[in-house]
Amino acid sequence: MSEPAAPTPEAPDAPPPGAPVVEVTGLHKAYRVSRQPHEILRGVSLTVRRGEFVAVMGPSGSGKSTLLHCLGGLETPDGGTVRIDGVDLYALSDGARSRFRRERLGFVFQFFNLLPNLTAAENVSLPFHLAQGSSWPSRLRPDGALQRRVAGLMSSLGLQGLQGHRPDEIAGGERQRVALARALVTDPALLLADEPTGTLDYHTGREVLELLLELGRTGERTILLVTHDVRTAAYAERVAIMRDGQILEEVWLGRRAVHDTAPLLERLAVHGL
Ligand SMILES: Nc1ncnc2c1ncn2[C@@H]1O[C@H](COP(=O)(O)OP(=O)(O)OP(=O)(O)O)[C@@H](O)[C@H]1O
Numbered sequence: 001m002s003e004p005a006a007p008t009p010e011a012p013d014a015p016p017p018g019a020p021v022v023e024v025t026g027l028h029k030a031y032r033v034s035r036q037p038h039e040i041l042r043g044v045s046l047t048v049r050r051g052e053f054v055a056v057m058g059p060s061g062s063g064k065s066t067l068l069h070c071l072g073g074l075e076t077p078d079g080g081t082v083r084i085d086g087v088d089l090y091a092l093s094d095g096a097r098s099r100f101r102r103e104r105l106g107f108v109f110q111f112f113n114l115l116p117n118l119t120a121a122e123n124v125s126l127p128f129h130l131a132q133g134s135s136w137p138s139r140l141r142p143d144g145a146l147q148r149r150v151a152g153l154m155s156s157l158g159l160q161g162l163q164g165h166r167p168d169e170i171a172g173g174e175r176q177r178v179a180l181a182r183a184l185v186t187d188p189a190l191l192l193a194d195e196p197t198g199t200l201d202y203h204t205g206r207e208v209l210e211l212l213l214e215l216g217r218t219g220e221r222t223i224l225l226v227t228h229d230v231r232t233a234a235y236a237e238r239v240a241i242m243r244d245g246q247i248l249e250e251v252w253l254g255r256r257a258v259h260d261t262a263p264l265l266e267r268l269a270v271h272g273l
């Protein structure tokens, strides 16, 4: 078994290092299939600093979603550590970890995961209520400050006028923008996105990626996205190439912009991907 290659040295236009938001070291995860352990993550280490937009890219089955789930406290790793904003996630009790996840992390998934019976605005405000520990009836009656926050967030994502619509009454790209607004409503330390454009057509997917780029321009949003698609990964400033549960190399692409895919394709080819 070959050792993962050392990360490529940071390019001259790399940003000054901010505080680490994600510190993953030596992460291991195995699933049992027909009683046999099947190793999915085999010693993954990754650091993402405040304000960075990092993509993890690898073929289907390489362990990207498993990594993201371990990072987000959704699946417990078998070994290694995950620190988010300095907090050792798996040293927390289950309850404290769930609270941390609700308050400090934002998730965007491939299939939107919006609740069909709630309006767009109610879907967006839901994590805020969950983080506050509100009981169910009050969730649907947001106070004025939250209403203004949801309206502001939705309009900044081009969703003005859609607050009262239910998920099946809006287009796919709009649904993903609602999911993005929902992920941001608690002002999370870290936004985790798993193939967020996977079900969208090329142009609609690009709009969502442009929004992610735009969000990061303030330097305050830290984004970790996983994808198998090189054109999606090229929106990130740094790309960790993953194969068979290991990060083989990290490729620096440059500051926030849509990058040429050529340097990334070149490195992928070196790894036979
Ligand atoms: N709950 C589970 N039980 C058993 N095996 C699993 C489980 N979840 C994932 N796997 C296996 O782990 C491997 C990695 O899965 P993972 O979903 O992390 O890959 P991925 O890189 O996200 O792939 P994709 O690009 O298709 O989403 C796959 O072989 C998958 O079948």
Ligand SMILES: [Mg+2]
Pocket: 064, 065, 066, 194
């Ligand atoms: Mg996946």
